Amino acid sequence: MIALIDYGAGNLASVRKALRAIGAEVFEPAGADGLGRASAIVLPGVGHFGSTAALDAAWRSAIRGRLEAGVPFLGICLGMQWLFEGSDEAPGTPGLGCLPGRVVRLPDRTDAGDRVKVPHAGWNTARAIPGTGSGRGMPGLEDGAYYYFTHAYAAPVTGAAAAVTVYGAPFASAVRCANICGVQFHPEKSGAAGLAVLRAFIEGARS
Amino acid sequence: MTSATSTFARRLIACLDVRAGRVVKGVNFEGLRDAGDPAALAARYDAEGIDELVVLDVTATIEDRLALARTVSAVAANVFIPLAVGGGIRTVDDAARVIEAGADKVGLNTAALGDPALISRIAGRFGSQAVVVAIDAKRDGGRFTVCSHAGRTPAGWEAVAWAREAESRGAGEILLTSIDADGTLRGFDCALTAAVSDAVGIPVIASGGAGAAAHFVEVFTAGRADAALAATIFHDDTCRVRAVKDALRRHGLPVRL
Numbered sequence: 001m002i003a004l005i006d007y008g009a010g011n012l013a014s015v016r017k018a019l020r021a022i023g024a025e026v027f028e029p030a031g032a033d034g035l036g037r038a039s040a041i042v043l044p045g046v047g048h049f050g051s052t053a054a055l056d057a058a059w060r061s062a063i064r065g066r067l068e069a070g071v072p073f074l075g076i077c078l079g080m081q082w083l084f085e086g087s088d089e090a091p092g093t094p095g096l097g098c099l100p101g102r103v104v105r106l107p108d109r110t111d112a113g114d115r116v117k118v119p120h121a122g123w124n125t126a127r128a129i130p131g132t133g134s135g136r137g138m139p140g141l142e143d144g145a146y147y148y149f150t151h152a153y154a155a156p157v158t159g160a161a162a163a164v165t166v167y168g169a170p171f172a173s174a175v176r177c178a179n180i181c182g183v184q185f186h187p188e189k190s191g192a193a194g195l196a197v198l199r200a201f202i203e204g205a206r207s
Numbered sequence: 208m209t210s211a212t213s214t215f216a217r218r219l220i221a222c223l224d225v226r227a228g229r230v231v232k233g234v235n236f237e238g239l240r241d242a243g244d245p246a247a248l249a250a251r252y253d254a255e256g257i258d259e260l261v262v263l264d265v266t267a268t269i270e271d272r273l274a275l276a277r278t279v280s281a282v283a284a285n286v287f288i289p290l291a292v293g294g295g296i297r298t299v300d301d302a303a304r305v306i307e308a309g310a311d312k313v314g315l316n317t318a319a320l321g322d323p324a325l326i327s328r329i330a331g332r333f334g335s336q337a338v339v340v341a342i343d344a345k346r347d348g349g350r351f352t353v354c355s356h357a358g359r360t361p362a363g364w365e366a367v368a369w370a371r372e373a374e375s376r377g378a379g380e381i382l383l384t385s386i387d388a389d390g391t392l393r394g395f396d397c398a399l400t401a402a403v404s405d406a407v408g409i410p411v412i413a414s415g416g417a418g419a420a421a422h423f424v425e426v427f428t429a430g431r432a433d434a435a436l437a438a439t440i441f442h443d444d445t446c447r448v449r450a451v452k453d454a455l456r457r458h459g460l461p462v463r464l
Contacts (some may be wrong), residue, residue: 013307046336117433121336122216122218123215146463150336191287194286
């Protein structure tokens with residue numbers, strides 16, 4: 001059973017619908033205690049980083065415990081950003097901090113000085129960073145495929161990056177660290193390419 | 208973004224104007240006729256490679272109805288691309304209802320003109336990415352006048368000024384329709400689109416007038432649109448989604464294929 005965490009930030013219904021469409025069994029734990037029976041965890045989210053403040057000490061501790069136990073985890077958009085130390089969008093709200101680095105606003109100019117509209121809203125490609133040993137690389141992600149993004153802040157390209165997208169500047173469009181995965185794009189809204197990422201995640205969680 | 212290395216795609220959006228659960232289409236906002244089942248059309252466009260869908264309840268404002276949730280659920284059931292829904296959304300609760308039914312974004316038009324703070328309230332609850340402010344504009348000499356109530360009533364705003372106001376209040380995108388061009392198949396109003404697109408930092412979706420693949424090339428170049436929306440030519444098979452994308456790609460514009 002995949003735990004889909006509802007903390008009031010956005011498109012839970014879309015993520016639930018996509019997971020069920022590919023055959024996943026999904027439940028929404030009423031509280032942090034409910035994570036104990038999860039075979040995998042999906043943290044969705046869209047909107048303002050400040051809304052992750054709803055993931056209080058109990059949730060943080062429970063999620064951290066499951067991550068340390070090796071339970072597969074997928075953060076989507078805000079759910080991925082939350083894995084980092086924090087975000088300039090809400091400096092007072094700490095992230096979980098299991099990935100080093102800080103989420104920053106996308107630039108409104110390219111290095112060449114061309115204007116870039118922020119938010120980054122639409123379809124863009126992800127360049128996969130191939131796996132190097134254990135734990136790198138995003139399962140189901142197709143190098144060069146188009147995915148749907150909608151965000152104004154983005155995570156830096158660090159050692160955890162499993163895919164990079166360029167919009168004004170490069171940012172991490174997917175991250176992977178052992179059992180912890182995250183995608184900046186919305187796999188539930190990225191057509192067949194997005195469903196392939198979700199399918200690979202739930203298959204990984206079963207094996 | 209004009210950088211040669213950018214792969215950011217120009218978006219094509221199909222609009223389903225819905226009345227009483229059926230897709231309809233008119234010319235210059237008048238004379239509606241039947242154009243099919245919304246869920247079936249949505250599935251077809253998705254298979255053909257459309258990037259996004261808009262469901263617009265074209266009679267909601269006039270007839271004060273909001274029987275949209277069922278249509279939205281049916282459209283969203285088997286389609287996994289962004290879906291925006293508009294028509295008669297006046298409150299945060301109205302927005303919540305269509306988002307729960309499967310919409311990712313809500314379109315605000317008449318209600319936002321009457322109460323611009325509605326934009327901020329919905330953006331505050333669901334995020335700016337969920338708020339599309341729809342602007343229906345008509346040429347009036349050298350100016351573009353915003354109209355409300357399905358294009359019938361001058362709203363007292365000039366289009367560029369209202370787009371800037373909407374952005375400052377938290378809109379995530381502007382859906383800009385030329386009332387003059389709508390349904391004519393003679394091309395988008397590129398001057399209107401460029402004026403608004405240059406004035407705001409958020410994406411602008413051009414709408415009204417698409418009749419051929421070449422019109423999309425024009426609106427993405429001369430019109431500086433971030434996305435383009437059409438209904439009639441897709442419904443009637445005048446021009447397939449793929450043919451439009453091929454034309455854009457030939458002109459060096461990135462598209463999702």
